[in-house]
Amino acid sequence: MMFAAAAAGVIITMVMVLFRSLVGPNIYNRILAVNAFGTLSVMLIAIYGFVDGRPEFLDLAIVYALINFIGTIAVTKYVTFSDMGHGDDGDPMGDI
Amino acid sequence: MNIEIVTSDLLNIATLIFLAVIGIAIARIRNLFAVVMLSGIYSLMGASLYVILDAVDVAFTEAAVGAGASTVLMIGTLALTSSREKAATSPANAIKGLIICTLLGAALIYGSLDMPLYGDPSAPIHHHIVPRYLNDSMAEIAVPNVVTSVLAGYRGFDTMGETFVIFTAAIGVITLIGRKRRRRKTSKDDGGHDS
Numbered sequence: 001m002m003f004a005a006a007a008a009g010v011i012i013t014m015v016m017v018l019f020r021s022l023v024g025p026n027i028y029n030r031i032l033a034v035n036a037f038g039t040l041s042v043m044l045i046a047i048y049g050f051v052d053g054r055p056e057f058l059d060l061a062i063v064y065a066l067i068n069f070i071g072t073i074a075v076t077k078y079v080t081f082s083d084m085g086h087g088d089d090g091d092p093m094g095d096i
Numbered sequence: 097m098n099i100e101i102v103t104s105d106l107l108n109i110a111t112l113i114f115l116a117v118i119g120i121a122i123a124r125i126r127n128l129f130a131v132v133m134l135s136g137i138y139s140l141m142g143a144s145l146y147v148i149l150d151a152v153d154v155a156f157t158e159a160a161v162g163a164g165a166s167t168v169l170m171i172g173t174l175a176l177t178s179s180r181e182k183a184a185t186s187p188a189n190a191i192k193g194l195i196i197c198t199l200l201g202a203a204l205i206y207g208s209l210d211m212p213l214y215g216d217p218s219a220p221i222h223h224h225i226v227p228r229y230l231n232d233s234m235a236e237i238a239v240p241n242v243v244t245s246v247l248a249g250y251r252g253f254d255t256m257g258e259t260f261v262i263f264t265a266a267i268g269v270i271t272l273i274g275r276k277r278r279r280r281k282t283s284k285d286d287g288g289h290d291s
Contacts, residue, residue: 004103011110018114021133022121030133038163041140044107045147051103060152064143067159071136071167078171 003051010043031075038068104148111145126181132170139163149214153243 017040021033042061049057118138122131139162146155212219229250233242237249247255 001099004099004106007103007107011106014110014114018117018137021130021137022125024130027129030130034133034136037137038140041144044111044144048104048107048144048148051100051107053100057147060147060156063156064140064159067164068140070164074168074171075133078175 003047007044007047007051010040010047014040014044027079031072031079034075035068035072038071039065042068108145108148111141111148114141115145126183128174128179128181131181132167132174135170136163136167139166 014037017033017036021030021037024030024033042064045064046058046061049055049061115138118134118141122134122138125131125134139158142162143155143159146152146158212221229242229246233239233245233249237245239245239249
């Protein structure tokens, strides 16, 4: 019962996030929507694992959370520099 | 009715509805940055569906390639081109495209009619060599996960060949485009950094 309630909550939140990423007036709404949607699908996989009696899916969900990070970094880099090949200009710290 | 089965069905149906809504939105929206963001969401949702269908390794590839790498590549493409999609020049092209898509979709659905049902125990894939994998892999390979024992044990040479191909491709890409980024200018060495 608890897992059903959690799944319903996650799905309702997903609908709200998806709505914001569809109509979002500016790109920041969409970036945050993608990030939140990634987190929510991590939650969905974890909840599905517990519903199905296979809590090993929790490990899988954690790996998804790591992958979700890469896309967000690339998008924020694009928004900041308008360019993916931003050079380091001799700065020893590079583009960190 | 069992609450777990209802929850499982709820997740399944919600995932499929999300995929349909996102797909239609990708086709309708003209702002390509939003399309790239939505395709990332689509890949995450597809990966969740693969997890629900118990294809965990496929789901992992979908999440890594679809949501991670291809979002990065698409964003890089947007940086080089425009982020607005041009409207179709003539409605005749749109109608031709619609006809081709409908025919292709009908052909794919017709092709899928011959496939065994999902979870059908009499499907051919469950009778060829899978019983031997399931029964004997622990004694023969001694890895608890059957998928891992098939990939790295029974099909070990095949997997090694795939790894060689990917390794060669990575070396080629690094040789072609990965060199100039690491050039350091030593003349501007003023100590410390202010970033």
